[in-house]
Amino acid sequence: MTAKGDNKKPGKGKTIDQQYFEEARGWDSDAIAKTKQSERRAWRVAGVAVTVAILEAIGISSVLPLKTVEPFVIRVDNNTGLTDVVSTLKEKDEGVKATAQEALNKYWLAQYIRHREGYLWDTRDYDREMVGLLSAPTIQQQYAEYTDPRKNPQAPIVVYGQNSEVETKVKAISMLNTGEELEGETRYTALVRYTKQVRRAGEFSPITHWAATITFAYRNEPMRLDDRTKNPLGFQVISYRNDQEAGGL
Numbered sequence: 638m639t640a641k642g643d644n645k646k647p648g649k650g651k652t653i654d655q656q657y658f659e660e661a662r663g664w665d666s667d668a669i670a671k672t673k674q675s676e677r678r679a680w681r682v683a684g685v686a687v688t689v690a691i692l693e694a695i696g697i698s699s700v701l702p703l704k705t706v707e708p709f710v711i712r713v714d715n716n717t718g719l720t721d722v723v724s725t726l727k728e729k730d731e732g733v734k735a736t737a738q739e740a741l742n743k744y745w746l747a748q749y750i751r752h753r754e755g756y757l758w759d760t761r762d763y764d765r766e767m768v769g770l771l772s773a774p775t776i777q778q779q780y781a782e783y784t785d786p787r788k789n790p791q792a793p794i795v796v797y798g799q800n801s802e803v804e805t806k807v808k809a810i811s812m813l814n815t816g817e818e819l820e821g822e823t824r825y826t827a828l829v830r831y832t833k834q835v836r837r838a839g840e841f842s843p844i845t846h847w848a849a850t851i852t853f854a855y856r857n858e859p860m861r862l863d864d865r866t867k868n869p870l871g872f873q874v875i876s877y878r879n880d881q882e883a884g885g886l
Contacts, residue, residue: 735815743810745771745872746829746851753780754833754847754879756793756803770868773856773875800838807831813850824875826852830882845881852876 752767765784769777786792797803813826829849835842856871 739812741870742812742825742827742853745853745870746810746827747807749851749872749874750807750829750831750849751805753877754803754831754849755805756797756801758797758799758802761794767867770864771872771874772877773873776874776877779877797835802836804834804836805831808846822854822856824852824854826850826876848880848882850876850878850880 749768749771752764752771755764757764765780768780772780782788784792784794786795789795793803808830810830811828813828816823816825818824827850829851831847831849832844833847834844852875854873854875856873858871860868860871
């Protein structure tokens, strides 16, 4: 009599558990393969995006030098209605030299107006000295006669005395030329618009508006060391005309 049991003959097929685990391993392999495939696809897309970004950056950088925007401000004087353009220093290499020269010109012009047209008892001698250093000999002589009370009864020291002050404020400086060669030197002409106000013992007179037309040059002439420190570039006013503007009070 043969005994009944659960034993199976060897080699007769796989058990359910073995088949399940083999299929599970197949699922894992498929998942890993799909993940790697997705990663490769993502890296390819990222590489293409980076390449496009680099090409765009190169294209933009090559076009930028061809197109520039230079902002400027137009200023309107509330009293006279006159307009002028407020400029800024350019950062382009080709414009730095010319713009720096214009900035220097305007600096010395503003200094000249302040020393010549302003007045303060405590600085009167220094102002006269500075006007002399910044003026050519003919202008020096004219200014000396204007400020000498023995020759001019309307000299500033007579009109204003010790208790008055004349305050000047430059509104705008317009270069009328960029330099022309005359008599072996480069000469510039500018129009300087400014205001003057007289103060007397706490009282303020009405503000007046003025326009000075100034021709000047830079001259490398012998100068004392002390004078050179005050006028290092040899700025010299060659012609000076000062007129009160019609719009001023």
